[in-house]
Amino acid sequence: MTETLAIHIARSPAKKKSWISRLNWTGAATLTLLLLLWEVLDRAGAIQFNFIPAPSDMIGGAVELLREGSLQSAIGHTAGVALIGWLIACVIGVVLGTILGISRTIWRWTAASVEVLRSFPSITFVPLAVLLFGFSSAMELVVVVYAATWQVLVNTLEGVHTVSPGLRDVARTFRLSPLRNITTVILPAAASKIIVGLRLGLNLALILAVAAEVVGNPAGLGYGLMVEQQALQPERMFVYFISVGLLGIFLNAILQLIISRALPGITAAAERGQKS
Amino acid sequence: MEPQRTQPTMQSDLAFSCQNLSVEVTTKEGVKRLLDPIDFSVRKGEILSIIGTSGAGKTTLLRALGGLIPTTENSEVLADGVPIQGPPDRVLMVFQDYASSLLPWRTIRKNVALGLETQYRGKELQKRVESALDLVGLRKRADEYPWRLSGGMQQRVQIARALAMEPSVLLMDEPFGALDAITKNSLQDELLRVQEQTGATIIFITHDVEEAVYLGDRVLALGGIPGRIIEVLDVDLPRPRHQIYTKELPEFLRLRHRAYESVVEAELRLRSEE
Numbered sequence: 001m002t003e004t005l006a007i008h009i010a011r012s013p014a015k016k017k018s019w020i021s022r023l024n025w026t027g028a029a030t031l032t033l034l035l036l037l038w039e040v041l042d043r044a045g046a047i048q049f050n051f052i053p054a055p056s057d058m059i060g061g062a063v064e065l066l067r068e069g070s071l072q073s074a075i076g077h078t079a080g081v082a083l084i085g086w087l088i089a090c091v092i093g094v095v096l097g098t099i100l101g102i103s104r105t106i107w108r109w110t111a112a113s114v115e116v117l118r119s120f121p122s123i124t125f126v127p128l129a130v131l132l133f134g135f136s137s138a139m140e141l142v143v144v145v146y147a148a149t150w151q152v153l154v155n156t157l158e159g160v161h162t163v164s165p166g167l168r169d170v171a172r173t174f175r176l177s178p179l180r181n182i183t184t185v186i187l188p189a190a191a192s193k194i195i196v197g198l199r200l201g202l203n204l205a206l207i208l209a210v211a212a213e214v215v216g217n218p219a220g221l222g223y224g225l226m227v228e229q230q231a232l233q234p235e236r237m238f239v240y241f242i243s244v245g246l247l248g249i250f251l252n253a254i255l256q257l258i259i260s261r262a263l264p265g266i267t268a269a270a271e272r273g274q275k276s
Numbered sequence: 277m278e279p280q281r282t283q284p285t286m287q288s289d290l291a292f293s294c295q296n297l298s299v300e301v302t303t304k305e306g307v308k309r310l311l312d313p314i315d316f317s318v319r320k321g322e323i324l325s326i327i328g329t330s331g332a333g334k335t336t337l338l339r340a341l342g343g344l345i346p347t348t349e350n351s352e353v354l355a356d357g358v359p360i361q362g363p364p365d366r367v368l369m370v371f372q373d374y375a376s377s378l379l380p381w382r383t384i385r386k387n388v389a390l391g392l393e394t395q396y397r398g399k400e401l402q403k404r405v406e407s408a409l410d411l412v413g414l415r416k417r418a419d420e421y422p423w424r425l426s427g428g429m430q431q432r433v434q435i436a437r438a439l440a441m442e443p444s445v446l447l448m449d450e451p452f453g454a455l456d457a458i459t460k461n462s463l464q465d466e467l468l469r470v471q472e473q474t475g476a477t478i479i480f481i482t483h484d485v486e487e488a489v490y491l492g493d494r495v496l497a498l499g500g501i502p503g504r505i506i507e508v509l510d511v512d513l514p515r516p517r518h519q520i521y522t523k524e525l526p527e528f529l530r531l532r533h534r535a536y537e538s539v540v541e542a543e544l545r546l547r548s549e550e
Contacts (some may be wrong), residue, residue, distance in 0.1 A: 166376035172344055172362075173369040174391040174441070184390065188381050265381035265421070272380070272423055 051234040058242070061235030070224065071239065078209050078220035079247055081137060085144030086205040090198060092145070093152025097197075098182060100153075101160025101190070118154055122147035122204065123211055130216040137219060140212040147208040148201035155197025159190025191266045195259055202255055206248050221247070288357065291445050291477040292341055293317040295352040298502075299336050299345060310336045312504040313351070316496065320444070323471060323478045325488035327535060328498030328506075329543050334481045335449055337498070341479065342369045342447045356444065364445075368438035372450040374430040378422040378437075384409070385418040388437045408440035411470050428459035432466070439470065445477045453483065461519050464491060468517060485536045489528060490517060495535050499542025507538040 035055050041047050042054035053061070065071035100107050100114070126143055133139035163186055171181045187194070213222025221240050228237035260267045296313040311333040318324050328334050339345045340353065343363035347353055355364040363369075368391075371377040378387050388405045396404060409415040412432040422430050431451060438446055452460040464487065471478055482488050488495045492511050499506040509531055513522055522528055 164376050166371060166373055167379070169344060169369065169371065170377050170379075170390075173342060173367075175363055175365070176391075177394075180394065184393075185379065188379065191381070263381075265383070265386075268421055269380040269423070272421075 051232070053235045053238060057235045058238045061233070062239045065224075065236060065239055071243065074219070074221045074224045074240065075243055075247060077137075078206070078213065078222065078244075079251070081140050081144060081220065082202075082205040082209040082251070085141050085209070086148050086202050088145050089148030089152055089201055089205065093149045093197065093201065094156050094187075094194060096149075097153040097156025097194075098160055098187065098190075101157045102182070102186070114154070114157075118150050122150065122208055126208070126212055126215050129212070135216045135218060137217055140209055140217040140220075143212045144205045144208045148205040151201035151204055152194070152197040155200070156190060156194050159193030159197075160186055162193070163189040188266060191263065192270045195266075195270075198259075199252065199255060202251055203248065206244070206251065210244055289320055290354070291318045291320045291322070291356060292479075293352075293354045293357075294341075296348075297337070297340065297351045297353050298348045299333065299340055299351075300348050309502040311340070312500070312502045313348075314503075314505050316505060316508070318477060318479060320477055321475050322493045323468075323480060323491055325492030325495045326479065326481045326498060327483065327485055327488045327495060327539055328503060329500075329539060329546060330483075331501045331503075332498040332542070333503030334498055337503070338369070338447050338449050338479065338481055342367060344369070366441060366443050367445040367447065368441055368443040370431075370434055370438050370446060370448040370451050372453050374427065374434045374451075374454075375423070377434055378430060380421065380423055382421075383419050384414065384422055384425075384433050387422060387433055388418075388440050390437060391441045404440055408436040411439055411473070412436045412466060426459075428455050428463060431455065431463065435467070435470070439474065439476075442474075443476055445479070448478060448480045450481050450483065452487070460487070465517075465519065467491070468515075472516070485539065486523070486532055489513075489531045489535055490519075490522065495531070497535060497538045497542070499539065500546060506542050507535070509535055 039055050042052070062071065100110060122143070125146060129139045129143045129146075133142055167185055167189055171185045176184065209220065210222035210225070213220040214226050217223065221244050224240040225237060225244075228234075228240060294317065295315050297311065297315070298309065298313040299311040300307050300309045302308075314337075326334050326337065336345065340347050341355070341360070343355075343360050347360075353360045355367060358364065379390065382390070385402075385405055388408050389401055392401055392404055406415055406418070409418055412435055414429065414432055414436060417425060417429070422433055425433070435446075435451070452463050455463065467478070468491065470476075478491075480488070480491055482491075489509075489511055494511060495507075495509040496505060497507040497509075498504065511531055513525060513528055513531075
């Protein structure tokens with residue numbers, strides 16, 4: 001009976017795509033064309049700004065910086081601070097977000113403070129952090145942690161708040177302990193929101209790390225950007241500029257890969273949610 | 277299976293015994309009563325169907341028995357002789373909305389394992405999960421995600437997940453209400469078969485009078501707002517029951533008639549009071 005009544009949904013073949021077919025060829029073609037256009041316009045003298053170098057000049061700048069070793073160390077510093085800060089923010093954000101999401105009493109006391117504090121743009125705290133911690137990497141780290149924590153916390157909180165009453169009832173009828181309820185029901189149910197928070201947090205961590213380097217900490221990509229700008233070396237400045245962008249893309253891609261590998265069920269459920 | 281009504285029932289034979297069971301909620305407008313005080317009991321191994329007009333408190337009653345909502349202070353509600361404070365041990369709810377009751381990030385196997393994971397591990401866990409899946413004929417689909425299955429199969433997963441706990445009581449809230457007629461009939465028969473194998477007590481809410489009579493040893497009708505018991509029918513139909521032959525029996529038709537009438541009368545009374 002069971003089998004005859006079963007509606008067998010055809011399963012899409014889960015073929016592993018090779019990295020070549022994963023590459024966005026059409027998108028890459030457009031980007032290459034734009035770069036070529038830039039190069040041609042620059043050579044033809046159509047670009048009036050003095051300090052916009054042609055892409056080929058930037059390659060020269062990049063080779064120089066790599067030979068000096070300053071680009072590698074700048075990337076290492078910025079990526080390191082952004083990642084460490086982000087990891088700390090993930091722990092604080094998920095733990096606090098879960099506690100605030102579960103306990104109505106605590107939320108009643110803290111909701112107003114959360115709403116006020118989260119609405120300050122994090123960048124406004126950079127001068128304050130410089131005042132408190134000086135021109136140091138500690139200052140940079142504090143700023144990164146502060147900014148990323150809000151993203152993770154607020155999204156975790158929202159995720160926990162929107163766990164369906166149906167799932168809460170299931171946890172209760174199966175008499176799950178509070179801790180098991182959190183780990184097996186609440187956090188996975190909130191996971192797609194939490195992941196959004198993690199990604200936004202990572203982006204913000206990088207932005208704030210660079211901002212802190214521009215304003216205060218004499219190290220990393222942001223500092224390099226400033227130094228080369230003041231030295232009127234646009235070819236070298238643009239290398240730092242582009243490195244920040246590439247680092248952001250790279251970190252995001254790694255995070256997405258880790259999430260889809262580590263949490264197959266949540267990824268599958270989320271993909272299905274997007275389709276319906 | 278046939279209830280023995282001539283002998284007095286002992287307290288220890290009762291899955292639930294309720295005196296003055298009533299439920300109130302406090303809203304902004306004040307205290308609102310959802311269920312008037314009612315007295316009833318449920319024998320172990322019995323299938324009790326509950327029907328009633330909407331708003332009569334069927335789900336409220338079931339949730340109170342499942343320990344999901346509190347009853348008023350002078351209610352005396354015992355589950356297997358023990359006062360209910362929170363969900364009782366081995367009393368499992370099966371919800372109507374299977375889609376939001378299954379964990380979409382877990383495969384069927386891991387959904388069924390949900391309540392067992394703290395007590396069992398490894399092979400013992402898998403054995404228990406698989407025998408629960410066998411009860412509903414879903415072992416072959418164990419490693420798929422629940423949302424890949426049809427509604428009827430998802431509801432089977434939810435039933436298997438409850439059965440894996442070796443429940444003494446299943447509290448089912450319109451579990452087949454969202455399914456098409458043919459799937460519904462086959463699940464009714466599977467439920468009866470599983471109940472015969474496990475001897476579990478089942479309290480089954482439905483808005484389908486025919487389903488209530490077909491499944492139940494007794495049918496309890498609730499009516500009014502707030503709800504109270506308006507009729508209790510004993511169902512003296514032979515088991516195993518059969519979708520065609522049982523439903524042609526004069527006694528089945530009489531009971532269906534009576535149950536339907538009591539619900540309709542309650543509905544009319546409610547309208548005339550308004």
